[in-house]
Every structure is written in structure tokens, then in C-alpha cells.
């Protein structure tokens with residue numbers, strides 16, 4: 001029999017940790033019409049709690065307690081380094097809930113042992129979720145039912161796009177690619193702004209040109225049927241300006257260095273799982 005997704009509107013949701021990622025997801029949920037009353041955020045920092053209350057009208061708690069009981073979904077949005085003690089602290093109050101973790105590296109085996117539950121989904125979102133343009137990788141443990149997957153899709157879908165991966169280890173690559181990815185884009189924007197200003201543009205003009213170029217190129221790559229290398233070749237006239245730039249990039253080994261950098265991120269995700277897992 002086909003299971004219907006659990007309706008998001010009747011689910012009480014707890015967030016453990018109320019920082020950047022929690023705020024992005026909560027923002028998406030509120031924008032989709034979820035009532036702030038349905039959401040309880042456990043966040044030890046008073047200023048963060050005040051901000052979340054004012055911005056989203058959610059309930060907040062300074063620490064785990066009875067307020068978590070009866071929540072159907074628990075979103076784990078704390079740093080990997082503190083996940084274990086926080087999970088062990090909350091486990092009794094959240095028994096029976098579906099769990100969604102956004103923490104980099106922390107494996108679902110570790111979570112299952114800390115929480116005594118198999119209903120675990122891991123997500124690797126990214127900060128464009130703050131503006132509804134997120135790209136999230138999802139992985140579900142085998143025991144997660146179709147209705148639970150449906151609920152997770154409804155929640156993460158409020159922040160942008162998502163895709164499922166079949167192997168949990170692939171989430172480390174997702175982390176290196178799209179989780180950390182916005183930082184690479186901002187890094188390139190910084191370099192483009194620097195070069196633009198060195199060539200005489202104002203920082204404002206250079207930044208606007210660089211951001212507009214990223215947005216346009218990303219849209220072109222999304223809509224085009226050709227792969228990125230073909231789109232790149234179309235910009236590159238033999239003996240022209242782009243050719244000069246790309247030759248300089250190749251001579252400096254930029255692509256190889258960039259690929260190495262992403263491998264470093266993937267390895268760090270694995271290490272986080274080893275260091276701070278069960």
C-alpha cells in the first residue's frame with residue numbers, strides 16, 4: 001500500500017541548535033506558512049534565542065527538556081564537535097521522533113547508537129538555503145519509511161533543491177562539493193573583485209559585475225544541454241582575452257589545486273565522523 005507523506009502542517013518540529021543552518025530551514029518553513037508555535041528551538045545563547053523569537057515567532061528553550069516531548073521531527077543543527085553530548089542529553093525526550101541531521105561528517109550509525117533510533121535522515125544543505133536557493137544532499141537509513149522521506153522532502157524543499165544519495169559515504173563528497181561550495185564561489189568573487197579594482201574599477205562595480213556573471217553563467221549552465229567545458233569553449237576565442245586568462249590559470253595549476261582543495265574538504269568530513277562519532 002502506498003503511504004501518504006506525513007503532513008508537515010500537523011508535525012511539531014524541534015531544532016537542536018539555532019544557528020545559521022537552523023535559521024535557514026526555519027525561515028523556509030515559516031515562509032511556507034508553518035506556524036511558529038509548531039517549532040521549538042533548543043539554543044543555549046540568549047541573543048540567538050531572542051533573534052529566533054523575533055524573526056520567526058518560534059518557541060525557544062535554553063536547554064533540552066520536556067518541551068521536546070511529542071515532537072515528530074527533530075532537526076540536529078549543532079556543530080559535529082558537540083553532537084554526541086547533546087544527543088545523549090536529549091535522547092530520552094525525543095524517543096519516537098524522526099531525526100534529521102545537518103551536521104557534517106557525523107554518521108547515522110553514531111546517531112543511531114546515541115539516540116537509540118533507526119529513523120534517521122542526514123542532510124547536507126548549504127547557505128543559499130537562507131534565500132530559498134539551497135542545494136541539499138539527503139541520505140536515509142534503510143529503516144526510514146516512505147512517509148518519513150516525504151516529510152523530509154517537504155521540510156528541505158522549503159529551502160531550495162535537493163537530491164537523495166544511496167550511499168552514506170557519498171555525503172562526504174556532497175559536503176566537499178555543495179556544502180562547502182558557496183565558500184568557493186565567494187572566494188572566486190573576492191579574486192574577481194581584487195583584479196577588477198587593480199584594473200581601475202570601483203569595488204562596487206567590480207563586485208556587481210562578478211556576481212552578475214556568476215548568476216548568469218550558473219543559469220546558462222543549468223539551462224544548456226551542453227556540459228560546462230563546451231560552454232567554456234564558446235567564450236574562448238583563439239588568441240583572445242579568455243584564452244589568455246585560461247592559459248594563465250592552467251600554467252598556475254589552478255584547476256589541479258582546486259580539485260585537491262575539494263579532496264581536502266571530503267577528507268575532513270570523514271575525519272569529523274571518525275573524531276566525533278561513536
Ligand SMILES: NC(=O)C1=CN([C@@H]2O[C@H](COP(=O)(O)OP(=O)(O)OC[C@H]3O[C@@H](n4cnc5c(N)ncnc54)[C@H](O)[C@@H]3O)[C@@H](O)[C@H]2O)C=CC1
Nearest residue numbers: 017018019020021042043077078079080102103104125126
Ligand atoms: N554553515 C554551513 O554552510 C553549513 C553547516 N552545516 C552543518 O550545520 C551544523 C550547524 O552549523 P551552523 O548553523 O553553520 O553553525 P552555528 O554555529 O551557526 O550554529 C550552531 C548553533 O548550535 C548552538 N549550540 C551549541 N551548543 C548547543 C547545545 N548544547 N544545544 C543546542 N544548541 C547548541 C550554538 O549556540 C549555535 O547557535 C554543523 O554541524 C555544520 O556542519 C551543514 C551545511 C552547511
Ligand SMILES: O=C(O)[C@@H]1CCC=N1
Nearest residue numbers: 104175178179180181
Ligand atoms: O565547513 C563546514 O564544516 C560546514 C559543512 C559544510 C559547510 N560548512
